[in-house]
Amino acid sequence: AVRDARAAGVRVCMVTGDHPATALAIARRLGIADARTGVVHGDDLAASKGPEERRRLVADATVFARIEPLQKLLIVEALKANGDFVAVTGDGVNDAPALASAHIGVAMGRNGTDAARRAAGLILADDNFASIVAGIREGRIAYANIRKVVAFLMASSIAEIGVFFLSLAFGLPLPFFALQLLWLNLVTDTIQHMGLALEREEPGLLARGPRAPSERLFDRWMVAQTLLAGATMAVVCTFAYRGLLDAGHTVEASRNLVLLLMVCFQNVHVFNCRSEIHSAFGHxxxxxxxxxxxxxxxxxxxxxxxxxxxxxxxxxxxxxxxLEWMGVAGASLGLILVMEAYKAVRRALGSR
Structure with a gap:
């Protein structure tokens, strides 16, 4: 569990009242410390001359020994002052201040005291550190799936709005009437986003590291992804609509085919949204x-x-x-090529 946590970009620290030699030996066996790791002694914290010195003491430390109850709180506050997002586990009354001060306090449910449980934001039913790591994994999967669903829905909306504006710009009849637009949302967005929300863990999801608490859901990459996908669908549908009208098709027949093209586009794009980075063919x-x-x-x-x-x-x-259905389906597959090129550029730029 410690190895998985470190691979996920989580720094695991041991804070104990035990002897430094004992703490360091156990920390090395668990993978919390290595041969070069030193121990921050409670006396070091007591001798520190202020918050700035405590911040330097805790900056890279992973083992704290002979720590008094109040010093646990000082460690948490120093880590927070360094910009770290801090989770604290504990079971005793003396852990309560640190549990309350941490961004996430995690108390032991089986052997923890009432004071620790009341001070914490989460309670481990099995008192198992591995459950915290499992929770990190599930949390990242849930957040990734929220982003996938939002990206899919936004791209679909941009495409539908874009077709209307482009059609007006070219002086074309409205591409869809209101009931067709509602139908399009019903048969694509409503059904498919539920399936997308059930995606499992992507390869390397934990290894991407934690996101900053200040990171927005709509970061520059999601904006670029949704605009590119939405604009591609809108442009292709608009030119298909114009081409059908110029070829002598009635407005009703042209709308029928363009509506089918939009459905196919969204059927295809949901596979692009299974990962923001990895190829659709890799799932x-x-x-x-x-x-x-x-x-x-x-x-x-x-x-x-x-x-x-x-x-x-x-x-x-x-x-x-x-043959018309096959032509429409074939045209919609072009969106995969566009999004594969976008993902290749994103990977080349090293975006996680």
């Missing part, structure tokens, strides 16, 4: 069969609506020839 569908089921359901629902009397009249849909 096995066995890792998330629900996503494949969501995409197939989305496509089947839309195609089924084309052949359902009453519903197709309400939505302005009509059956398409197999």
């Amino acid at each position: 096995s569908m066995r890792g998330n069969p629900w996503l494949l089921l969501a995409v197939l359901t989305s496509q089947a629902v839309h195609l089924g609506a084309m052949y359902t009397p009453g519903l197709r009249d309400l939505l302005g849909l009509a059956p398409v020839a197999p």
Whole structure:
């Protein structure tokens, strides 16, 4: 668990009242310390002449020994002053001030005191340090999946808005009417984002390190990703719409094909959103069969609506020839090439 925590960019420290030699020996066996690691003694903290000196003492230390209860709090405050995001584990009454001061206080649920549990923000039911590491992993998966879902929904919205503005700019009839737009959101966004939210851990997710607490959900990379995907879908759909009208298709027939193209685009883009960095071809569908089921359901629902009397009249849909469907599906696959190029650039720039 210590090894996994360190691989995830988490610095693990031991704070104990025991003898420095005992603490250092156990810390080395656990991988918290190595042969070069020294021990910060409680006397060192007591002799420090102020917050600045304490900040220097704790900057790179991982083993603190002969520490008094009040000094645990001083260590936490010094780490926080250095800009670290601090989690503290403890079980005793003397741990309560440090648990309360830390960004995240983690108390022991089995053997911890009531005071420690009340001061903490989290309680470990099994008193197992490995559960903290598991929690870090699950938290990063959840946060990554939130970003994936938001990126997918935003790109879809940008594409739909972009088609309207581009069509108006070219003097074209409105590409979709209101009910078609609602239908598009129903059969793509509603179904597919639930499958995307069930993504498992990406390779190397923990190794990317922790994010800064000040980091925004919409960082520059997510903005670039959503704008690129949304703009690509909007431009292709608009030019397809214009080309169909110029070729003599009716407005209704052109809308029908462009709506199908937008559905296919979003069916394809959800696979791009499985990872912000890794290739869409590097993810096995066995890792998330629900996503494949969501995409197939989305496509089947839309195609089924084309052949359902009453519903197709309400939505302005009509059956398409197999060759037309294949052409639309083939055009939508071009979005994968665009996003693969974007991911390749991002990897080359070393973005995590």
